[in-house]
Amino acid sequence: MRIDAHHHLWDLSSVHYPWLMEKGIVRFFGDPSSIQRDYLLPEFRADAEAMGFGASVHIQVGAAEPWAEAQWVQSVADQFPDWPLVQVAFCDLTSDDLDAQLDRLQTLPSVRGVRQIIGRAPGEDASTGTNAILEDPKFLTGLKQLGARGLSFDLQLLPELMSQTANVLAQAPETRIALCHAGSPYDRTPQGLRRWADELTALSNLPHVFCKLSGLGMFDHNWHAESVSPIVSTCLSQFGADRCMFGSNFPVDSLTSTYKETVSRHETLIPGAMLDDVFRGTSERFYRIE
Template structure:
């Protein structure tokens, strides 16, 4: 069974780097709050957001944290939005210069269209920061990734699409966490609902474990072909990050020392360059995916890697990649 890598502060502390381009404004559009890999709540989040890069704001993405334990099942995920709103208020008193959790992307079960309007209204009532929905669809028969049971092909199912069709009317975006063989289904969804702002998390999950281990060239070829098709959908946006996760297969967490920003930039450049070339900087945004990726790299070093990857971009492109695309997509 694949599991996220535990956070190891002592190991991460073995590598330190000077901050590159410390004045460049950044929005981190993808992080979580939880206690699964070690605590990552208000204080830990602020420690990262204030660790040297010019982080202006952040966006919380659902992770099944702090759901309500009782009441109607479709309203239980609203507890996460309520909890994140409390963290945002707490963070504002501790670090007013950083708009932590400026946006909240929560969970609503899109396969329950009959009660979805009530769920979305409850999320929006819980916090004005509520910006969108993520309904995880990541599933692959080749390995067990410890995610909740997910029906293969759920994005193609009638009930899911009936729920999905409601998002645009509520002014909400959609985040997707899936694996690269599922990108064509996401593309089909994007074409069917062109008025919905859609975000593909973590490059679309190019896999490097289970039956995909040792087949990186084949995976990249298949991934690029799928991303080329997706790029024809103007409502599709891509998050550039998440490649430090265990399922991607780079195994950064197994090294004696944490990876440097240069090492990560070298490993990830094919994915970053290809994605930006296909979608343009105005539809791409760098993301931390912390604390998940914290199992393999330190927050300041991670953003240094992103800045190395964007070194050849124009000033306008950098502004989009690090700040403006996220601000536009999440209406910050």
């Protein structure tokens, strides 16, 4: 049974996603108009099962009311007990009521960790100022609290933030970290990939940091196996298969490839001896999927 370690679902009548429903705005990952509709588990599951998947990890995705999203995901998990579905919910680690937020999240059996995005894309980060969280001492305190509670942290950021982030993460060694989208190598020139690989070592040198092979089409809308081969090989080399896991990033990555294409391209790049870890074992252990 394979596990998809990074995907999203949404029922637009139950949860509002402001970023998703903006009309006429093309984002760094593409034109979202084709995914401005309900995307529910049966649709995702049909594509995933066809490629050998039988469980998955839902990642929070910018809901206007994160608690409503977490509750809705739990209701989906309850509705489909034959599909093991766990979730990474949103939580502001710098909030004054962090304990109360985490207490509430941990009433939901599907919650395994939280995600608070540090970096998305250069232009967007410059306008939103999300990078500033790294300088807030409450962020480190929150990370340590996650580890004490047995919760993980999903890390989304840009390569230029890796060294600074690694300095923070090194102080919270009990908190397992999942690096989303291979650290978002947005500059795909040879020089850009070399810089990304060099920066990545700051994170891969930390044994409690894991890496997701996901979202590789967000910064290259015409991606193919050859074009992302340096990214996949670098991640496998630095982290090892036992710290790498596959994630489809659907339906966002459906803007650039089908589910079958996404999986097949990764399959061609991962040595046979590593396939089971990347497509099942690592995410099964990391997210405690039974």
